[in-house]
Amino acid sequence: MIIANTIAEVKEHVRVWKKEGKSIGLVPTMGYLHEGHASLMECARKENDIVIVSDFVNPIQFGPKEDLATYPRDFDADCKLCEGIGVDLIFHPEPSEMYAPDFHSYVGVDTLSEGLCGKSRPIHFNGVCTVVSKLFHIAEADRAYFGQKDAQQLAIVRRMVRDLNFNIEIIGCPIIREADGLAKSSRNTYLSPDERAKAVVLNRALTKGREMVLAGEKDAAKVVKTVRDMIEAEPLARIDYVEIVDWNELQPVETIDGPILMAVAVFIGNVRLIDNFIVE
Amino acid sequence: MIIANTIAEVKEHVRVWKKEGKSIGLVPTMGYLHEGHASLMECARKENDIVIVSDFVNPIQFGPKEDLATYPRDFDADCKLCEGIGVDLIFHPEPSEMYAPDFHSYVGVDTLSEGLCGKSRPIHFNGVCTVVSKLFHIAEADRAYFGQKDAQQLAIVRRMVRDLNFNIEIIGCPIIREADGLAKSSRNTYLSPDERAKAVVLNRALTKGREMVLAGEKDAAKVVKTVRDMIEAEPLARIDYVEIVDWNELQPVETIDGPILMAVAVFIGNVRLIDNFIVE
Numbered sequence: 001m002i003i004a005n006t007i008a009e010v011k012e013h014v015r016v017w018k019k020e021g022k023s024i025g026l027v028p029t030m031g032y033l034h035e036g037h038a039s040l041m042e043c044a045r046k047e048n049d050i051v052i053v054s055d056f057v058n059p060i061q062f063g064p065k066e067d068l069a070t071y072p073r074d075f076d077a078d079c080k081l082c083e084g085i086g087v088d089l090i091f092h093p094e095p096s097e098m099y100a101p102d103f104h105s106y107v108g109v110d111t112l113s114e115g116l117c118g119k120s121r122p123i124h125f126n127g128v129c130t131v132v133s134k135l136f137h138i139a140e141a142d143r144a145y146f147g148q149k150d151a152q153q154l155a156i157v158r159r160m161v162r163d164l165n166f167n168i169e170i171i172g173c174p175i176i177r178e179a180d181g182l183a184k185s186s187r188n189t190y191l192s193p194d195e196r197a198k199a200v201v202l203n204r205a206l207t208k209g210r211e212m213v214l215a216g217e218k219d220a221a222k223v224v225k226t227v228r229d230m231i232e233a234e235p236l237a238r239i240d241y242v243e244i245v246d247w248n249e250l251q252p253v254e255t256i257d258g259p260i261l262m263a264v265a266v267f268i269g270n271v272r273l274i275d276n277f278i279v280e
Numbered sequence: 281m282i283i284a285n286t287i288a289e290v291k292e293h294v295r296v297w298k299k300e301g302k303s304i305g306l307v308p309t310m311g312y313l314h315e316g317h318a319s320l321m322e323c324a325r326k327e328n329d330i331v332i333v334s335d336f337v338n339p340i341q342f343g344p345k346e347d348l349a350t351y352p353r354d355f356d357a358d359c360k361l362c363e364g365i366g367v368d369l370i371f372h373p374e375p376s377e378m379y380a381p382d383f384h385s386y387v388g389v390d391t392l393s394e395g396l397c398g399k400s401r402p403i404h405f406n407g408v409c410t411v412v413s414k415l416f417h418i419a420e421a422d423r424a425y426f427g428q429k430d431a432q433q434l435a436i437v438r439r440m441v442r443d444l445n446f447n448i449e450i451i452g453c454p455i456i457r458e459a460d461g462l463a464k465s466s467r468n469t470y471l472s473p474d475e476r477a478k479a480v481v482l483n484r485a486l487t488k489g490r491e492m493v494l495a496g497e498k499d500a501a502k503v504v505k506t507v508r509d510m511i512e513a514e515p516l517a518r519i520d521y522v523e524i525v526d527w528n529e530l531q532p533v534e535t536i537d538g539p540i541l542m543a544v545a546v547f548i549g550n551v552r553l554i555d556n557f558i559v560e
Binding site: 007011100102103104105106107108109110111112129130133134137138140159160162163164165166167248249 | 287291380382383384385386387388389390391392409410413414417418420439440442443444445446447528529
């Protein structure tokens with residue numbers, strides 16, 4: 001497995017692979033890889049000749065009061081996991097390699113970025129779109145793999161690719177969960193044992209909401225209230241948002257009569273967790 | 281010469297050309313082609329196996345009070361010119377082909393977009409970066425050609441390409457002028473015969489400014505004042521801006537001690553014209 005720290009190195013390898021007619025799958029990550037990332041990598045491994053994983057904690061998608069400095073990192077463990085899955089190249093740049101001092105460019109998607117996580121994280125999706133655009137150009141991938149856990153991110157990246165005519169296919173992969181249902185996340189490591197136990201409330205509440213929708217409930221407010229009530233019953237939980245939006249423009253819906261995303265962001269103690277389900 | 285109206289058509293041809301290992305040069309234009317565009321196309325013709333010209337009046341780079349509706353168009357004449365130069369493909373989409381009703385993405389470059397034309401045209405360069413990003417992805421060009429007449433645009437597109445790691449080389453080409461020195465522009469066609477005669481003041485004033493800089497004048501304010509005074513002496517002229525900025529970040533300079541851009545935007549009657557020189 002190649003470990004590349006510079007953009008030039010990656011581009012050099014990519015040039016050779018493209019010349020050989022090889023297909024390339026990209027898995028963009030912020031490292032501290034878990035089974036969720038592994039599932040993306042395995043999917044990429046099946047569908048492409050070459051698999052590139054980027055392992056980069058992207059500073060420009062963190063707000064000033066967010067957890068950039070403390071975001072968990074373990075590059076050695078990441079390398080082992082990637083090697084085990086048969087990744088061809090892991091790209092692990094320094095922030096200065098990605099962002100020159102006179103870096104001034106940005107990419108974004110309006111409307112879809114404004115609600116849900118965008119409300120409390122106003123610069124987040126601009127940072128995501130910008131770094132993802134860079135990675136798409138660097139890796140010249142045929143396919144890129146994103147987890148549905150970040151459903152808003154997945155919708156935004158898909159729209160960006162469609163709108164800007166990127167030559168890449170975006171593959172969304174299902175949420176991977178712990179045995180008790182908690183969605184896998186690098187941030188789960190922040191949770192104390194007690195918080196970890198209580199964090200399962202997100203999935204429990206969403207499962208109830210999903211059942212209501214699948215049973216034919218059309219009133220979004222009713223579903224939202226049931227999910228909110230279940231989460232609020234947990235004293236360690238503080239809701240950032242609980243919302244049902246249409247699974248295209250990500251705008252709040254009153255009546256459920258098309259594909260929807262139900263998404264929640266909840267602080268368990270000081271740790272902000274997200275989870276969701278989609279009904280197509 | 282292939283005339284393509286859809287993105288899919290262009291991508292289909294590009295796929296074949298890429299497979300054959302051919303190099304592609306792109307000349308993005310808004311049509312109503314003149315000798316300035318022709319010089320870009322000829323340069324592209326020399327340096328690439330395939331030349332693609334896009335001919336598209338990009339609505340999102342025009343402000344609400346600007347000349348989108350009246351911008352001159354003559355696609356038949358454009359085709360003749362392109363054919364004569366040996367262009368392989370001319371891409372002439374409808375706005376709806378480029379911008380779906382739920383188009384929400386944008387690309388931009390801050391700092392460089394804020395001064396000069398950006399002051400009076402706040403959305404202009406976002407519109408340029410967005411359409412150019414699309415065209416770069418559609419044409420998968422190895423090189424793209426831009427005229428130095430739009431010096432700020434050239435600097436912004438170059439920065440965008442560097443920052444976002446586009447796999448394309450940006451080639452800047454010199455300003456092409458009428459016999460009397462007026463920079464060629466599709467908008468010159470708006471000028472009445474009297475205005476046309478007076479419009480030469482831009483080049484005359486800039487030539488004087490350039491002489492001062494080349495003679496060693498370091499005081500930017502002095503050069504700006506000389507150029508302003510010459511333009512203001514023409515009753516038909518109304519200055520939008522006259523500025524000297526550094527030819528990297530496009531920020532105003534007091535002392536000329538590195539590469540600079542001197543740029544002007546001047547209304548002659550109701551027609552806004554731009555011109556500039558660079559001293560590297």
